[in-house]
Amino acid sequence: MTLSERFEAAFITGDRWKLYLSGVGITLEIALFAGILGIIIGTVIALMKLSTTEEGKPTVFTYIATAYIDVIRGTPSVLQLLIMWFIIMASSNNGVLVASLSFGINSGAYVSEIVRGGILAVDKGQREAGRSLGLSTFQTYRYIILPQAVKNVIPPLGNEFITLIKETAIVGYVSLSDLTRVANQVASRTYDAFMPLIGAAVIYFVIIKVLSMLLGKLERRMRKSDNR
Amino acid sequence: MITVKNLCKEFIDPDGSVNKVLTGIDYEINKGEKIVIVGPSGSGKSTFLRCLNLLERPTSGNIIFDGEDITAKGIDINKVRQRMGMVFQNFNLFNNLTVMKNITLAPVKLGIMNEKEAENAAYGLLKRVNLVDKADVYPASLSGGQKQRIAIVRSLCMNPEVMLFDEPTSALDPEMVGEVLDVMKKLANAGMTMVVVTHEMGFAREVATKVLFFDEGQILEENTPEEFFENPQSKRLQEFLSKVL
Numbered sequence: 497m498t499l500s501e502r503f504e505a506a507f508i509t510g511d512r513w514k515l516y517l518s519g520v521g522i523t524l525e526i527a528l529f530a531g532i533l534g535i536i537i538g539t540v541i542a543l544m545k546l547s548t549t550e551e552g553k554p555t556v557f558t559y560i561a562t563a564y565i566d567v568i569r570g571t572p573s574v575l576q577l578l579i580m581w582f583i584i585m586a587s588s589n590n591g592v593l594v595a596s597l598s599f600g601i602n603s604g605a606y607v608s609e610i611v612r613g614g615i616l617a618v619d620k621g622q623r624e625a626g627r628s629l630g631l632s633t634f635q636t637y638r639y640i641i642l643p644q645a646v647k648n649v650i651p652p653l654g655n656e657f658i659t660l661i662k663e664t665a666i667v668g669y670v671s672l673s674d675l676t677r678v679a680n681q682v683a684s685r686t687y688d689a690f691m692p693l694i695g696a697a698v699i700y701f702v703i704i705k706v707l708s709m710l711l712g713k714l715e716r717r718m719r720k721s722d723n724r
Numbered sequence: 725m726i727t728v729k730n731l732c733k734e735f736i737d738p739d740g741s742v743n744k745v746l747t748g749i750d751y752e753i754n755k756g757e758k759i760v761i762v763g764p765s766g767s768g769k770s771t772f773l774r775c776l777n778l779l780e781r782p783t784s785g786n787i788i789f790d791g792e793d794i795t796a797k798g799i800d801i802n803k804v805r806q807r808m809g810m811v812f813q814n815f816n817l818f819n820n821l822t823v824m825k826n827i828t829l830a831p832v833k834l835g836i837m838n839e840k841e842a843e844n845a846a847y848g849l850l851k852r853v854n855l856v857d858k859a860d861v862y863p864a865s866l867s868g869g870q871k872q873r874i875a876i877v878r879s880l881c882m883n884p885e886v887m888l889f890d891e892p893t894s895a896l897d898p899e900m901v902g903e904v905l906d907v908m909k910k911l912a913n914a915g916m917t918m919v920v921v922t923h924e925m926g927f928a929r930e931v932a933t934k935v936l937f938f939d940e941g942q943i944l945e946e947n948t949p950e951e952f953f954e955n956p957q958s959k960r961l962q963e964f965l966s967k968v969l
Contacts, residue, residue, distance in 0.1 A: 619816070624816060639818075
């Protein structure tokens with residue numbers, strides 16, 4: 497077979513390109529929902545882990561957050577996905593939902609450490625100045641610390657989201673037809689792995705390259721108030 | 725106005741040993757006084773100042789502000805801090821906000837003034853420190869002296885009853901020290917109660933009603949500026965003054 501025939505078999509015959517397209521759709525859908533959920537969970541967990549009493553002692557929330565991070569980071573994400581699919585949400589047949597939840601909960605643990613780092617990187621004098629004016633802890637976080645922390649977390653958060661997109665490639669384990677699984681299926685049907693697998697790799701690469709460029713733009717815009 | 729009773733502060737060092745920074749301080753600050761605190765580094769003077777508005781929690785002892793024990797359980801410390809301004813060595817202007825927002829954030833968010841009133845008050849205060857033209861810039865574009873003057877204005881906009889200054893000129897280039905001290909002198913002349921930790925002996929001599937010498941967590945000596953500088957009693961203070969004057 498010539499290269500062009502192999503290309504045709506992998507992408508054109510039987511409208512196979514539509515399979516890849518829907519695979520990309522599922523990959524992005526899961527990554528997007530999981531990413532949003534991860535940011536929400538991560539921020540909450542980070543604030544919990546940083547919470548102290550007025551005397552500066554850790555609270556019960558600190559221990560809950562630490563336990564969450566330990567458990568999630570201490571187990572493989574494939575296993576978490578399988579547990580979610582076969583045990584916790586065994587009654588659900590909405591695979592995208594189950595996968596989004598599983599990846600969101602997983603990502604939340606990593607995002608929480610990113611957010612915590614971003615908050616700790618804000619000079620502690622900023623907090624002291626806010627509190628010395630009579631602002632509450634909440635107000636100080638809301639108006640002073642978090643807006644500055646956002647700038648710090650964008651690069652590592654982008655990194656985390658990129659990892660997340662590629663990590664969704666394991667949803668084939670719970671029979672979801674994401675980009676990786678579709679490529680694999682086409683390969684087994686055409687007895688030619690080269691075109692579908694390399695094709696899928698190129699698609700992932702392009703998605704992530706575009707995303708990296710957008711993140712770079714966002715970062716430059718966020719740095720504006722640093723300009724002299 | 726502020727009465728400090730047997731104030732102690734201990735820090736637990738990373739190696740687990742107890743570091744006694746303040747070892748039983750008693751002092752009374754009256755309305756309108758300008759208390760200047762001097763002493764070698766590590767003597768506890770900044771810690772003392774930071775205990776006054778509970779940025780540091782005292783290990784034991786009481787601080788009574790306007791008849792109210794602010795170290796008692798159940799005190800709303802945010803309400804107390806609204807009446808005590810604080811100026812820091814490193815300015816600590818909010819980097820994400822313009823100068824104007826830096827000044828108006830607290831009065832507006834705490835419901836003391838509306839946006840318009842706060843801006844008018846801020847313009848009035850900025851005029852007093854000659855920085856009206858900087859209202860809409862971010863702190864990153866200001867010099868150290870400008871930052872510190874804005875930081876003073878930010879505290880003043882809350883109409884505090886007392887102002888605490890924690891080495892306000894120590895992080896400044898020498899040529900900018902004067903402009904900040906001038907603002908502080910004007911404030912003192914206007915009758916503000918002030919507690920100032922500083923190494924500026926000229927300022928202490930000129931402005932203070934009382935000068936305190938801190939050493940090893942104690943007030944070793946307390947006197948009027950004339951007596952303090954001309955007739956130091958303790959050996960430690962004599963040594964200290966011979967080094968800094």
